[in-house]
Amino acid sequence: METRPARRALVTIVAALLTSLFLLFILGPVVGLVASGGSRGFATFTSDHELRSSLLLTAATATIATLLGILGGTPLAYLLARRAFPGRSVIAALTDLPLVIPHPVAGIALLLVLGRGSTVGGALYQAGLRVAGSTTGIACAMLFVSAPLYVSAAREAFARVDVRLESVARTLGDDAWRAFARVTLPLSARGLTAAAVVMWARAVSEFGAVVILTYNPKVASVLSYDRFTSYGLDEALPVAAVLVVFALIPLVMLRALRVERRFG
Amino acid sequence: MISLRAVSSANGSFRLTDVTLDVPQGEYGVVVGPAGAGKTTLLETIAGVVPLTAGRIVLGGEDVTRTPPEARRLAIVYQHAYLFPHLSVRANVEYGATNAAVVDDLCDRFGVNGLFERSVESLSGGERQLVALARALAHRPEVLLLDEPFSALDPRTRNIARRVLRTLYYERRFTVLHVTHDFAEAGLLGDVAIVIDRGRVVQKGTPEHVFRKPATPYIADFLGAENVFAGHAQPIRSEAPDWVAGTGETMVQQAVAFTTGGLTFYALGDVVPGPAHAVIRAEEISISAEPSMSSVQNQFRGRIVEIVPAGALTKVTIDASGTPIVAAVTARSVRELGLETGREVVAGFKAMAVHLC
CATH class of the missing domain: 3.40.50.300 (P-loop containing nucleotide triphosphate hydrolases)
Structure with missing residues (x-):
């Protein structure tokens, strides 16, 4: 009779221990990084012009990529959530593909299509739009690797809005666009915002695809890598620490959205 | 429209x-x-x-x-x-x-x-x-x-x-x-x-x-018809000894003898001989102590096996030669007739109350 509570206590202790180790594993390096380089990073933030520029570039390109993702991904997410059509599961799987291929491989694939030597890249170059080795390239790489996160989360957000609410709106006189704007969009707005924040955060932290497509100008992740390979750990630490804090901003926003949703 | x-x-x-x-x-x-x-x-x-x-x-x-x-x-x-x-x-x-x-x-x-x-x-x-x-x-x-x-x-x-x-x-x-x-x-x-x-x-x-x-x-059952019987329908000639032909609508429709279990009762309908179902709503079935002398064609003696109050009406189940017949009567009728489980009564219904399908 007494073995059961004892066994339960043992299981609890083991689970608590494993959870603590897991959290330590996740948080340890991040806390260590911020503790080691954070103060120096922020102290040199005003004087380190390259760091400031790379952070601005990272934020700007991630924002452009996110906006493009919203523009192209929202209709796709809606279609995947609402319409049954032949090949829907294939399209859904293809949309998720960038999530599972190594990001340097994604960069190589993009380079093949958008590099100056390719048909598309060559034509764009002729038209005055250089992709590889430019800000456009950075935005393209970020879009490629992070848009699937947006599409997937936006699809969930649309799926959570009962389709019968749209049906009621349609019978009350709204055409499909108006029903979307008056009912579906307001009801999925929080989910779509969260999806965009996740996409932006993922774009900010992207390295593998960006470094293949555009080494210069340097986004923050490339700068941190560059300083590490050129000057060693000591010089890379402040950049890396600032980048971690930078990436925390959207995560805090996301939590705030969720808390508001729960208690709002 | x-x-x-x-x-x-x-x-x-x-x-x-x-x-x-x-x-x-x-x-x-x-x-x-x-x-x-x-x-x-x-x-x-x-x-x-x-x-x-x-x-x-x-x-x-x-x-x-x-x-x-x-x-x-x-x-x-x-x-x-x-x-x-x-x-x-x-x-x-x-x-x-x-x-x-x-x-x-x-x-x-x-x-x-x-x-x-x-x-x-x-x-x-x-x-x-x-x-x-x-x-x-x-x-x-x-x-x-x-x-x-x-x-x-x-x-x-x-x-x-x-x-x-x-x-x-x-x-x-x-x-x-x-x-x-x-x-x-x-x-x-x-x-x-x-x-x-x-x-x-x-x-x-x-x-x-x-x-x-x-x-x-199936529809009868879904719509809550209490008496749905599977059996055999046989159109009968109007001069059959047990059958007294009516007038008007009765004459247009055909008299049918329907056999289910140990019972045979009369109905009106347009059916071919063979297996069929008969549906009788409980409200169409009357209960009396003795067979009545009215125009009711179908009267069966049986024993009450269950009495269940159901809102304004009371449903009384009578076992007639092994076939349960459910009648819906008012609580007042239950009192006045002294209906109780085990009592022998007569259940009656008109041929027109039987719907064949």
Whole structure:
């Protein structure tokens, strides 16, 4: 009779221990990084012009990529959530593909299509739009690797809005666009915002695809890598620490959205 | 007018197959059928939110088969109201409204004007349904589609909703198609009854006709007919010794001897000899202490095996030669006849009360 509570206590202790180790594993390096380089990073933030520029570039390109993702991904997410059509599961799987291929491989694939030597890249170059080795390239790489996160989360957000609410709106006189704007969009707005924040955060932290497509100008992740390979750990630490804090901003926003949703 | 011709559609696992029905202009149609029969799919197909795979839909004399939902001049009220959760009660009612005066009038009638500034999340189920009805009617539809709108309401709210809806219906004379699983409700409200099962229309007619003469034993059972007997039907000659031919309608129809278990009783119908079902509503069966000398053709002596009060009536089950016959009598009759379990009585019913299918 007494073995059961004892066994339960043992299981609890083991689970608590494993959870603590897991959290330590996740948080340890991040806390260590911020503790080691954070103060120096922020102290040199005003004087380190390259760091400031790379952070601005990272934020700007991630924002452009996110906006493009919203523009192209929202209709796709809606279609995947609402319409049954032949090949829907294939399209859904293809949309998720960038999530599972190594990001340097994604960069190589993009380079093949958008590099100056390719048909598309060559034509764009002729038209005055250089992709590889430019800000456009950075935005393209970020879009490629992070848009699937947006599409997937936006699809969930649309799926959570009962389709019968749209049906009621349609019978009350709204055409499909108006029903979307008056009912579906307001009801999925929080989910779509969260999806965009996740996409932006993922774009900010992207390295593998960006470094293949555009080494210069340097986004923050490339700068941190560059300083590490050129000057060693000591010089890379402040950049890396600032980048971690930078990436925390959207995560805090996301939590705030969720808390508001729960208690709002 | 609602008119469907050979309509087929699919919505997930629910399908409609070859549905043809008519609800004349300004009349009240009720659709009854078991859960999963395709009743909601039928309404959504008429509304245009579920696409047709075949057939034609005419509303108010206009072919709307390819018309989008917003141009069909109809409104739908679902069982779960589906109020817009991001809007206030007033904004919900105003959503498709033609003018503010209509909104005020409807909210007043349904008694929801005190809820205007409330969020829909804070409303009770009954309040939501009243708001949903007001919202649909504020759109001034020519066709109103109702999907079990009263099923989740408490009796008081249900009565308010029914009364207001009926008043508005008589005032405006829009055409209604009302899905319900409650045949009493169908009889109370409907001019036309449509029975649907597994995506097909299995019977249509006036509610009384469907209730009294279900087309199949399944419909009879679904509609709550207590006495559904499987047996053998045999048309008989009018000069048969036990049969006294009547006049008028009786003469037109054929006399039939129906045998089930140890009983043989008379019915009127147009059946071929062979296996059949006989349906007799409990209200059509009388109970007496001794055989009566009236025109009742079918009288069977038996023993009472069960007495169950069921609202205003009491259901009495009599075992007649091994066949249970259920009669519905008033509590007063139970008292006056001294009915009790084990007592021997006579159950009687007219040949015309027997419906063969």
